[in-house]
Amino acid sequence: MRNTLRWSAVLTGMLLVLAACQPASSGSPGQSTAESASAAASVDAAAVCAADEAGCVEIPSGEPLHIVFWGVLSGADSTLGEDSKRGVEIAIDDINNTLLGHDIQFSTEDGLCTPEGGNTAAQKLAADTTIAGLIGPSCTDESLGGMQTLYDAGMTTISSSATRAGLTVPDRPAEYAAFLRTAHSDYFQGRMVAEYLYNELGLKKLATVHDGSGYAKALAEVARTHFEELGGTITTGGDQAIAKTDTDMSAVLTAIAADPPDAIFFPVFIAGAGYLTDQAKDTPGLEDALLMSADGTFSPDYIKAAGPAALGHLISSPDTSKFAAGYQDFLAKHKAKYGGDPLSIFHAHAYDAATLVFAALEKVALTDADGTTFIPRTAYREALYASKDVEGLTGPLNCNASGDCGAPILAVYKVTAREVGPPVVWPPEAPIWAPEPDFYTK
């Protein structure tokens, strides 16, 4: 008995070790399955559903139409998911809670911002046959964990904040047909950071820190690679990583300080970025290093987390000043509904994702004689991919075959005394730098 106890304790310990190791994520090449969209208009619903590979979602007359947001809603990164969820909720308010003659039933599923959490959430979603529209997930890691399951279930999701470049490249794995996004690709974000630091500021030495997440790891790599392509160097020990749960960054910062860089780019999440910013100023050798983080930290919480050390900090993020005119209305609605400013930067992208979902549902839905609505799943996916010139808050939305729907509009922000406060004021009034428009087409 005691032996059993001991061994189970050992096993538990080993599991903890395993959990602490971040799984390496890789994508294998595959092919896109986006075919030409074909909205079957007035054909008999039963025939359409039988013909659709993945069948139909059925919504009986008088029953609500089910829209789900999935993403990180608990734990350390929950502001990211909460922010997007609010965007979807406002989008639902804007169509008066009704779509296709049904009330909308809105629910959420927590993906925890991890591959495992994404997988679990996806399995729950796949088991729920009432879901008509799916928005999410928040994190790249959740996408990596959950996509196969959603694809197998014939479902399609559209994310507002998973930005890893590999999610929407032309040669992405087949199951990524289930994934679209309104968020930008980090291919652009990473390159923009490198160009800003090297070309605009003339810095020569860069170090990066990621937190093992699929998002941070890939974004840091894009930035490093492009910085070197431009002619800069990565310092010795300039590719560092922290664990998402770390609070004491001194070891990492000391390692970086051994060969002091001109700038440190750490595209990690809010808590980690706060610790890095706060503790870097106390690390000998890093006093003059420029600190920069990415869209995951575009939040008043980051300023709170970093404290006074945030002054002068740089953040790469979507350029809200170039958002459509409707964005100001949205902010007013947000304030009225939630009593405050947005928690992060992807609420507008989530609103836009919801807009695309509503439009695609309206395009493919069929209603039979007794008022039952049918959503053929494959046709719905094709309709999403076929979205063209939809007016969004972030700008015009056009989905391409590899799943990118939003136009990337990125910029660099600098934290000033106005934002640091106290009290903390957010967002910054305007970005300090944005790439030339041809940057996105080069």
Place this chain on the structure above:
Amino acid sequence: MALLDVDGINAFYGNIHALRDVSLSVDDGEIVTLIGANGAGKTTTLNCISGLVRPRSGTVKLAGEDLAKVQPHHIVERGVVQVPEGRRTFARLTVDENLRMGGFTLTSEANLRDGISRAYDMFPRLKERRSQTGGTLSGGEQQMLAIGRALMVSPRVLLLDEPSMGLAPTLVESIFETISSIHAQGTSILLVEQNALMALNVAGRGYVLQSGQIILSDTAANLAANEQVRQAYLGEI
């Protein structure tokens, strides 16, 4: 009115009816013994008096006060102290600390010191080992410690649960001498024993407990002479 009066208690462990209408009493200045085989319910009876087990019916009264709602530690404050079966000295506390725990309810440091020096007077062996931990003592020393610990508060009724168990014969005798001398100083004692012969020797009265029921009660002398008792508990055939 008896000092300690147990009247018709019934106690259960789950569905097991451990005590059936057990009644007994201890008068001021008496030694009363409760004898019986293993599992007869002797320890349960003591635990009902100490408040560790609550009888489902019946009453336990100390000098007329019903103890049914009194917490175990308040029962100690009222002067009923038990020396549990198997000594149960605190193995990781020193002898000194063990005694101090015995005197936990004493409020003044002077009383505490007084109690400790009385214990050391009674058991000089303990004084030699005062800073050793309880776990390092021999069985006999542990029994001394357990008794000394219980006497810290100068109890009105001392409940002794199998004080001779597991001790060498010479030690058994000295323990019974100790019991007599505690009694001589005016403490009433309820003595639970398997060693019925020794118990009936020191006691004035006795009860015989069998399967949770009192089957006999008489003076110690009469019990010692009782045929049934001799056969069952004094090892005679």
Place this chain on the structure above:
Amino acid sequence: MYARVMERITDVAIAGVLWGFRIAVVLLVVVGSALTLGGGRHSAESWLSLIVSGAVLGSIYALIALGYTMVYGILRLINFAHGEIFMAGTFGGYFVATALSGIGFLNLNPITSIISVVLMMAGAIVVSVTLALLVERIAYRPLRNAPRLVPLISAIGASFFLQYTFRGFFGPGIYAYPTVGILDAQVPLGIEGFRVKWIDVLVIVSAVVMMAGLFLFVQRTKLGTSIRAVSEDKATAALMGIDVNRAIVMTFAIGAAMAGAAGVLYGLIFRQVYFFTGFVPGIKAFTAAVLGGIGNIPGAMLGGIFLGQVEGVGPTLFLSGLGVPSPNQLRDVIAFTMLVLVLIFRPSGILGERVAQRA
């Protein structure tokens, strides 16, 4: 016969694997350390910095670990809600700090700053202790006589309940401690490339003082001794006139007070607090308690300091010499590997003989 032989072979195989594991770890540590130190990429000053940050982290782990170990000692219960008690203390300190900062008292002069820190500690301790006593009363005491797994599950439930209650009240966002100027300043040591802030000194000193105080309390006072007596044998303690419930409540209160104080120290160093703040330090402190030998008070202190050093210095010392890229990402791996090693080779923990003896 055949079964006997197979059993023997299995035993030998298991022993072999365990020995191999032991040797591999020792080799990794020795070779890694030698290569790192031989490589000379890190200056003496940076090692000093790592040791100080490990000590700071370790002090906080140790303070939290005491709560786990004391409650385990007295109830054989792993109080999983303890991390949340710590988090609540961090919040308590935060609200006192912002109030004091709001009226301009916090950084008025060094004396008001010191008074403020004391008030923050007091506020945190009040919040933590209140909550811990509620948890004890509601989630644990009714289950005192239930099988041991039952209160454990109740503890996990209490942990989630507290986390999400705080999330409900304060939202998922981050709250930031105001900076206390004098603590953020550096200790004038005059060593180039090595910096210690006053906050680091405060953390280490106050942890030492609190632990020493606790040790004296438990070893030297009547109440402290009664806690030890109850943790050894509740029934006998009750027969001695010790109020067992009071001793248990006191244990929870002391553990919570330590966690609350640790919460303020944590807030002053790391600045961030939100509903999830208690989770990781909670797990780490629990690990520290197991490392030191759960149920053993000096063990928890030692385990905390040890774990802090392993996390602070370990990745750089063991791994960077082996050319492992970004070794600090593996800090948790090292910490939990340490836990596995201890569980395999010394299940009772570093100072755990007494626990084994008792079991």
